Amino acid sequence: MDSENFREKFNQHLLHPWGDLSTIGEDDHSSVIVKGDGVYIFDAEGNRLLDGPAGMWCMQTGYGRREIADAVAEQIMNLSYATSFSVINNREVQLAQRIAEQTPGDLNRIFFTTGGSTSVDSALRLCQLASNIQGKPHRKHILTREKAYHGSTFLSASVTGKERDKSAMDTIKEGIHFLSAPCHFYHPEFATEEAFCDFLIEELEQKILDVGADNIMCFIAEPILASGGVIVPPANYNQRCWQTVKKHGITYIADEVVTGFGRLGHWFASEAVFGVVPDMIIFAKGVTSGYIPMGGYAVSETFLASFSGDNADGCLYSNGYTWGGSPVACAAALTSWDIIERENLLSHVHQIGPYFQQQLRTLKDIPLVGDVRGQGLMAAVEMTIEGRNEEDLLAKDYAIGDMVDQHCQQLGLLVRPFINICIISPPLIITRQQVDELVSTLRLGLELTLKDLREQGIWID
Ligand SMILES: Cc1ncc(COP(=O)(O)O)c(C=O)c1O
Structure with missing residues (x-):
């Protein structure tokens, strides 16, 4: 079949992400x-x-890596599935260990999901659980930025700040606060990047004062806002945000779905590039070189200890996915990792x-x-x-x-x-x-x- 035929069938049967409903079924060029x-x-x-x-x-x-295909095929023949709800599989253990070795600070515990959105969702739900267990159910407000993209589940879309995505889709409005996107290009009224950065930090401080530090569950941020237009923040902005929120005892979540796994030349960019040691790092996409869907987060032992073990109050982390920690996805990730290292x-x-x-x-x-x-x-x-x-x-x-x-x-x-x-x-x-x-x-x-x-x-x- 040629492109035109495929496009015709596409027009009959498919709905694509961010599809324009007014021209549905009319694609004549993709x-x-x-x-x-x-x-x-x-x-x-x-x-x-x-x-x-x-x-x-x-x-x-890159595309067409025989080595990843072979590893995935071998894994399928050896063990195509294992549920993380009741057993441990060898591949998830190997991958979690490698990730934990590369994350900064004590971010040594890994939770696997199926992609970026489910990772953001899972991380935010862990923070909600922490607030509840710690007897602070009011501590649920979330700080995020305009032009941030964090995903497409109800919760991850709600902390997304891309104006176009808000069009007519429902999102949660209550308790979600959008700070300015750290893009100097859009703010020529600030003569220098430093002055703009000072403004952004003051805005963050003011927001924390207005909402009340004790009501704020977390600050979630991409180190570089990717889908919002590759917004590289002013120098020291990420570190100053991190220092500010930590000063107020607020959890810092770095969304490294794009910046992780080599895009900035490091396994994770938070500390290596921006001098930030988050409480949680979210990853996805490049973890398997895009060959198999996978995502996850790394969480700090200190943060986790504050509401687990003796502090757990008998609670469960009732959140997870059928394909979280899939041995096949892990095999793709481990092989992609080997290639990144070897080459x-x-x-x-x-x-x-x-x-x-x-x-x-x-x-x-x-x-x-x-x-x-x-x-x-x-x-x-x-x-x-x-x-x-x-x-x-x-x-x-x-x-x-x-x-x-x-x-x-x-x-x-x-x-x-x-x-x-x-x-x-x-x-x-x-x-x-x-x-x-x-x-x-x-x-x-x-x-x-x-x-x-x-x-x-x-x-x-
Ligand atoms: C920074 C960031 N977070 C989360 C996501 C959501 O990831 P996924 O599409 O795998 O659900 C994306 C996707 O582009 C992203 O760029």
Whole structure:
């Protein structure tokens, strides 16, 4: 079957995440992907696309790894399933031990889930349980940020701050507090990043005062806000937030679903990059190089001890998933881990990351490009037609990401469009030559988009 046939059946039968309900069943352009190899994916006609977003920030070791396939096949034949509700499996133990060795501080206990959302949900529910056991049922307020993305379960979506995602879907409003997104680009009124950072910390302090430290269950934060537009916070922001919330005895949760497993050149970025030792770290995606769904969190022994053992008050952590700790997912994760180690992919990210960032920044000479930002192997190219205030961005730039994406797909590059932003986070194995290919194709896609905008009279020189 060719792409058109697949698309026709897709239009009849599928609903995709974040699907636009007004155009449901009308897709006439999305690539139909049938194969992957290294950093490339291929459509049904055999056209090759460089996978800019690495699937969805997850294909750390790239596509088509025979070694992972063999390990998964062997695991399926040996033990395809074991329920963590009643037995221990050898693979979950091996993986948990490796993760615990890499997490900072005393984050030595691991809970496995099926992905990022279920990990966020499970971590927040553990914190709720802690408050209840400790006789503080009022301590349930959550601090989060605008433009944060934490997932799609009811609770993880409720702590998500991406304005578009709030459209008409229900979320919990009570007790969830959104602080400003730490993006200096959106706040040119602050002359320096330092001044902006001071403002953000004062805002956090004020919020803690207003809500009352004793009512606040946790602060949840991605070290770099990924899906909200690769927002790299001002220097020291993460550490200052952590110090502030810890001063008030509030639990700090780092959502490392994207920043973990090598994207910033470390197994976990919290301490290594940002000098933060959280109480909990959430991971998913890259843990299996995207080959099998899996997620989880690491929790600090100190935090856990405050409501377990003699302090447990007879309570259970009644939360878990059929496929949490699946031996097959763990086998994929262990093999991906072996590859990352053997091929020195963490040091590769340290070497290629600065080159990737520097090359992407050369795109700033295109008038349509308002900002290029990022760190390690995660980046965003933000297109701006005019003005920088959010209303303008949403009203006028809404379709630009899609326009660039469509041109790039024709040219052999997949980018992840988000409103007026293209998100790029390639597999960790990307080479300098492939970075050059990515950037030159993106340049062409941006120039063609600018040409379209000029022809449509939207862009006026
Ligand atoms: C930071 C972060 N947290 C949580 C999630 C949710 O993960 P999942 O889609 O695996 O449920 C995502 C997904 O993009 C994410 O980027």
